[in-house]
Amino acid sequence: MLTTHALSLQIGPLCLLKRLDWQVDAGQSWVIIGRNGAGKSTLLRTLAALQSPAGGDILLQGRKLADWPASERARALSYLPQGRNDAFGYRVLDAVLAARHPHQHAYWESASDLDAARDALSALDIGHLATRDIRTLSGGERQRAAIAALLAQDTPLMLLDEPASALDLAHQISLMELVARLAREQGKALIMVSHELNLTLQHASHALLLFENGHWQAGPVSALQADDLGRCLGYPLQAIVHDGHTLYLPQTRLTP
Ligand SMILES: Nc1ncnc2c1ncn2[C@@H]1O[C@H](COP(=O)(O)OP(=O)(O)OP(=O)(O)O)[C@@H](O)[C@H]1O
Structure with a gap:
């Protein structure tokens, strides 16, 4: 559905993303995770063809994103x-x-x-x-x-920037269930930015972590490690399995 080759994002002297090689397939729901200012919204805007990358290629259904006529692109991808x-x-x-x-x-x-x-x-x-x-x-x-x-x-491809941010808990959960259903039953591909870590990770199939200096890590949610997630978010996390779900909680820091 969507492929990036060596995609790099830069704003002034700030390198947000270095050479991202990424593939998003139909039926997958991705969450992009990173600290404030990591470049999540910039990446989503770039995937929505609203800004240009510093380097690399974005292919939508095998065709370069920049080559899509706007009206056709609007039937292929939506952006919140x-x-x-x-x-x-x-x-x-x-x-x-x-x-x-x-x-x-x-x-x-x-x-x-x-x-x-x-x-x-x-x-x-x-x-x-x-x-x-x-x-x-x-x-x-x-x-x-x-x-x-x-x-x-x-x-077929939906890009959502913090879709659950203003919603109450019940609506956050029903939104995440809806999103997971769209991927599973209709084969939609979804890419979401979210700070609601545990809620989103329970429903997403894959995660893209954005680290400092443009470094990144992409893979299935089932392979996520608490150490990597903690490094990405700038705070040590521990993974706790409850009712078959993995939850990530901040580690208690010992006061000296
Ligand atoms: N037009 C601009 N001029 C200068 N700096 C910009 C501009 N647009 C974005 N930035 C900077 O680029 C960085 C990435 O911004 P972006 O909005 O992508 O972050 P984010 O990961 O979505 O953050 P948040 O979690 O706070 O929403 C930030 O440091 C931001 O200040």
């Missing part, structure tokens, strides 16, 4: 950025319908566009907000409306 800014008072349903634009052949949306938008709103538990002015939503509701729009876009 971190922040949102609503200048106009449109209805929640219309905001989600707008995400169907890449699939529309006529000026007006079709019945299947409406179905896709309504299904996406229900999946995010905000069907009852369909006719509300989007500017009146709470932070978590607005986040769920944005994720619903991403679902309605219905692309």
Whole structure:
């Protein structure tokens, strides 16, 4: 689905990523993990073709990302950025319908566009907000409306930047279950940035760790080591197995 060859990211003198060789296949859900400023959002924006890498190649379905016409690319990948800014008072349903634009052949949306938008709103538990002015939503509701729009876009590759950050615990869990289901049952490929370590690692299949100075490590979640994760996040962690799940907890530091 997505391949990178020697992908490097740099902002001014700051090297964020050095020669990333990476493959994301259909049915996989990846979480990108790293400290603040590690380059996670920059990587996601680069994969969404919103900024250029310092070097290397990104291939989407075998074709260079830069060679994709924008309208075709919008049917192949969707992107949820971190922040949102609503200048106009449109209805929640219309905001989600707008995400169907890449699939529309006529000026007006079709019945299947409406179905896709309504299904996406229900999946995010905000069907009852369909006719509300989007500017009146709470932070978590607005986040769920944005994720619903991403679902309605219905692309094989989905890029999500901190999708669970504004959500309450119950909605965080149902979002992660939804994401895992999309990968498992529909063969979607997902790449998420998340600071909700244990929640995300319970549902993701693979992890990409970003270390300082552009170093990285990629592999299945089942092969993750607490030492590597701790080094990546700048705090020692211990792995605890509970109910068949591995949880990563901060090690207690002995006070001198
Ligand atoms: N336009 C810019 N000008 C200068 N520095 C930038 C710019 N964009 C990003 N950076 C810097 O690049 C680094 C990586 O930013 P990025 O947003 O990718 O980090 P992140 O890993 O997503 O962090 P966080 O966990 O805090 O969201 C940061 O140090 C940031 O300050």
